[in-house]
Structures are given as structure tokens and as C-alpha cells.
Amino acid sequence: MKKSNKTICKKINKIIENTYNNRVMSTLDHFSSFYRIYECGYKDPILVSGVDGVGTKLRLAIDCKKYSVIGEDCFAMCANDVLCHGARPLFFLDYLACGKLDFTIVEKILQGIAISCKKTNTCLIGGETAEMPGIYKKYDYDIAGFCVGIVEKNHIVDGKKLIQEKDILIGLPSSGVHSNGFSIIRNIFSKEDFMNSFQEKPFYETLLIPTRIYHFPIHALLKEFLIHGLAHITGGGISDNLSRILPENLSAIVEKERIPIQPVFNYIQKKGNLSEHKMWNTFNMGVGMIIVCSFQEKYSILNQLHLLREKPFILGHIVKGNKKVFLK
Template identity: 55%
Template sequence: MSNTYKSAGVDKEEGYKTVDKIKSAVAETHNENVLNNLGSFGAFYQIAGYKNPVLVSGTDGVGTKLKVALDSKKYDSIGVDCFAMCANDILCHGAKPLFFLDYLACGKLDSEIAAEIVMGMVKACKDNECALIGGETAEMPGMYKPGDYDVAGFCVGIVEKDQIIDGSEIRAGHKIIALPSSGFHSNGFSLVRKIFPDFNEEFEGKPLYETLLVPTRLYYKPIHSLLEEVKVYGIAHITGGGLIENVPRIIADGLCANIDTAAIKIPTVMLELEKRGNIDRIEMYGTFNMGVGMVIVIDPKHAEKVLDLLDDAYEIGEITEGPEKIILN
């Protein structure tokens, strides 16, 4: 009997099934700027309507949150997470997402699981005016165990050159505003899984995995609406490393972000994790978002307007002069 690719563990037919399940939904994310369909070697996207455009790119994955989804057999939110992690990053520079591509790797492809993951990306793209224009599904027996998956994405956005937000205009006296997260988002799950080994345990009246798998919040719509009304001097996406590592990324030398931790609304699941795992509070702030998914820096004269425009935002600190980039008070 001759060898085949399938005998080596790669089922091309399952890949074709995956494409058949997603292609019509993916096409619904396309707009007039997408010039070809799935199946080409490359995806075409034309840029129109900008005077001095700058492309902004970002790539990310969902880490071991995927393990929670796989063990719980709940796959629909992971695609949203993948898109959100990329789109929120480029939003930090004021960019509007144009298009998104995904990479899905596994040991043995299941078209139902793969399609459910991609459909999450489709939903997120449609909700945020972004085209899903391509992707790669890689079945790699020997590299991954059957049942194992990895997901990553790549997002390209656009911003006018004179509207780039990079933190360079942040000054002492500016206010720091928090936008709440929806939970853990997609960071810190190796520690979460260590402390919470049973995802089916009851937490606040429902299985714990439902809380853990709440998708990463997307901030594009509220932030871009805000940018039309108010000048924003800096934006930080609070991902791996928490406030401690991400806020300093937008702070110039000689300036310090003074954070009032008493003002931060920490989710109950994070407090439970901290208690059960005997984790120091400073370790929590250096690992998790602690309920703050995004931070913006604004002029204090706009604070009241910003809080009115962003329904659930609240002030957590201010910029001062000092040698340290961030202080948690």
C-alpha cells in the first residue's frame, strides 16, 4: 500500500470542509476595498480616502486561554479574543482596523472546531468594520497532539500621519482614565489554570469557564467616537505585564504615571484567584489587567466630557514629573 499525506496525519479533505463552512461568512466582512476573494495566493486591499495615510500593524495570539476553551469545548469566543488582542494594540496609535488575517495550527484538524473559532473572528471583524481577508490552517501531526490548537492573528490598520497617537505629547498634569476590561482578556492564563484546575467548578452561580472565557473587550468603537470629540495624548492596552509594564510604554522619561489603586474596580474572579493562589497584590498588577483593559491619557479640562462620552470609564490617576515611569499608590 502506497503512502499518502492522509496516512501521515494530514487530512486535506477536512481542510476543504473548514473552508466551505467559513467562506460565505468571511465574505460578509469584505467591503469595496477588498479586491479579491478567498483562494488567491495573496489578498488585495486598496486604500482610499486618506491624505497622508500611515499603516499600523499588530500581531498576537490568545495564549493558554485556548486550553480553557478546548477543555471546556467552548470555541466561539476564542476568535473574538484573537482579533481583539491585535485590534486593541493598533488602536493605541489611533488606527482604524482595515484587515485581519489568522493562523490556526493543530495536531489533527476538526473542521467544526476550526470553523467555530474562525466564526468568532468573523463576528469581531464585522462588529468593528474590518475585513477578514485571509488565513492559514496548518495541520501538523507530531508538532501538536490531537486535540491541541494554537491561534494567532495579524491586523493592519490606518491613521492619518498627523493624527498618530504615540504618547510624545503627554505632560505632567494630564489625567489617566481607565476603561474596564471584560475579565482576564487573554493574558495570565498559565497562572489562572494553575490556581483554578477545575474549569467546571461553580463560581457566582455558573461554571467557572463561562467567566474565564468571556471574550476580550474591543475598544475600537468607543475610542474612535471619543477621538472625534477630544484630543487623546496616549493610549495603553493593558495586556501581559498588566498596568506595571504597559502604561510605561507610553510615558516619556522624566514623567510618571501615578495610579490610585483604590480607585480600580477589580473583578471578583481576580480577587478570588489572588486569595486562593496566595498571590501578592504587586504580582497581580504585574500579570493581570486587574479590571482595566485600556488606559487613556487626556487633558484635565476634558475629563468631565470624556467620562460622559465613555459610559463606564473612570479616573485612576495623573501624570507627574519623576524618575519612575509608574507608581502604584
């Protein structure tokens, strides 16, 4: 049964208004979103923005009718990028395109975003839904997210300026594959394969575990320690993402044997007969976020992470070089 536009807008309003705080000044009736920043308590505030999507993980989520995962992943991919510079997310917007609008599906996607926003005190301030039957198939969906955060200028985490020789690399575990490498995965596994049992549940459930949000452990560290660099491990794996934050005169040594590789990656490699190079340059391999810190503070930071019930691991260190990452 079709719902009127007013009914749909009312339901969407209810979802997103649950994430609002007293800095939000707009509603869905406005053509743009308003957010008051002068009350945020910063002396020299810098706005930090990020945009991302979910990639072809979308295809698997849609086929398996796990729509809330789409929203959770979209938010996590954007929020983790903003986090890499020490910023706290203020607000989030989404762009959702589809072939044929099904409000039941849209509601589940937005609920996934809203739940993630609420966890991190981020306002889902607005967005856009576009019905594009000439571009997308009837019930196909695509999504992009836009996150704006804030950080004090003298607290920006910038590895290019802060990372030093002998610094230590600490990894935080991923929740699984996150949102990268699904074009390869979908080429390897059939629809029947996705339904097969893996660790006592259908394989697709493991693949669709949402991307971890690292907001709380990282901000807990930032309150007590000078973090030299943060790298969100997404497409391109450790090498591509860690190299982005290195100064020109330094390189990183990553010891693969110190990384607790999750079974899902071994399963993907074996099934697809993929090389080590392909695996390590495509997937996160169990590392969702890398923290770069001084050698002197490594044990204090590890202890703090353990108190936060994290499972951190040292995976390498910084050496003189030319902005390369060496996987050993």
C-alpha cells in the same frame, strides 16, 4: 464524516466573505490577500499593524469546547493594540495550527473572528491553517492574528510626544481576565475547580468571557478630543503597559483604591495565595484600556463616555519622573 477540501473552502469562503467590503480584491484561491487603500479618503495615510495570540487561555477554551471564544479573543487582542495609536482596522488575517484538523472546530474559531471583524467593519481577508501532528497533539489548536489599520499621520496617538505633566488617567473596565495570566490560573485551579460555581455559573465561563474590544468608545472620543495616550492593559498589568507610552521625563501615579477591582481577581488571589505585587504585575485587575488626557478635558471626556454607556473611572495622573509607573 470527512468533508472534501472544496466543501471546506466553500464554507470558509462564506464565513470570511461576509466581512468583505469593496476594497477587498482577492479570494482564498490567491496565495496572498489584496486590499485597495487609495479609496480610504486619507491625505497622508499611515498603516499600523499588530500581531498577537490568545496565550494559554487556549487550553481552557479547548478543554471546555468553547472554540468561538478563541477567535474573538485573538481579534480583540490585535485590534486593541492597533487602536492604541488611533488607527481604524482595515483587515485581519489569522494563522491557525493544529495537530489534527477538525473542520467543525475550525469553523467555530473562524466564526468568532468573523463576528468580531464584522462589529468593527474589519475585513477577514485571509489566513492559513496548518496541520502539524508532530508538533501539536491530536485536537490541540494554536492561533495568531494579524491586524492592519490606518490612521492620518497628524492624528497618530503617540504618548511619548503628547503626554504632559498633570494629565489625567481614565480607565475603561475590562470584561474580566481577558487573555493574560492563564498559565498562573491553570496552575492554581484544578479541572474540578473550573466547573465549580462562581457568581451562579461555572467558574470557567467567567474566565472565558472574551476580551473587550474598545473600538467604538475610543473612536468616538478621537472625533472630539485630543487624546494624549492610550494603553491596552495586557500581560504585565498596568505598570508594564502604561510605562510603554510615557515620555522619558514623566511618570504615572496610579491609585489602586480608585479602580473597581472585579470579584474574579479577588477569587484568583485568595485561591492562589498570590501577593499584591504578583496580581498587579500579571492581570489587568479590571482595567482594559487607559486613556491619557489633559486635566482641562477630563470632565468632558468622562461625560462623553457616560453618554456612550461606558463606566469610566479616574485612576491617576502624570507627574515629573523617569518613565516609571507607581502603584499607590
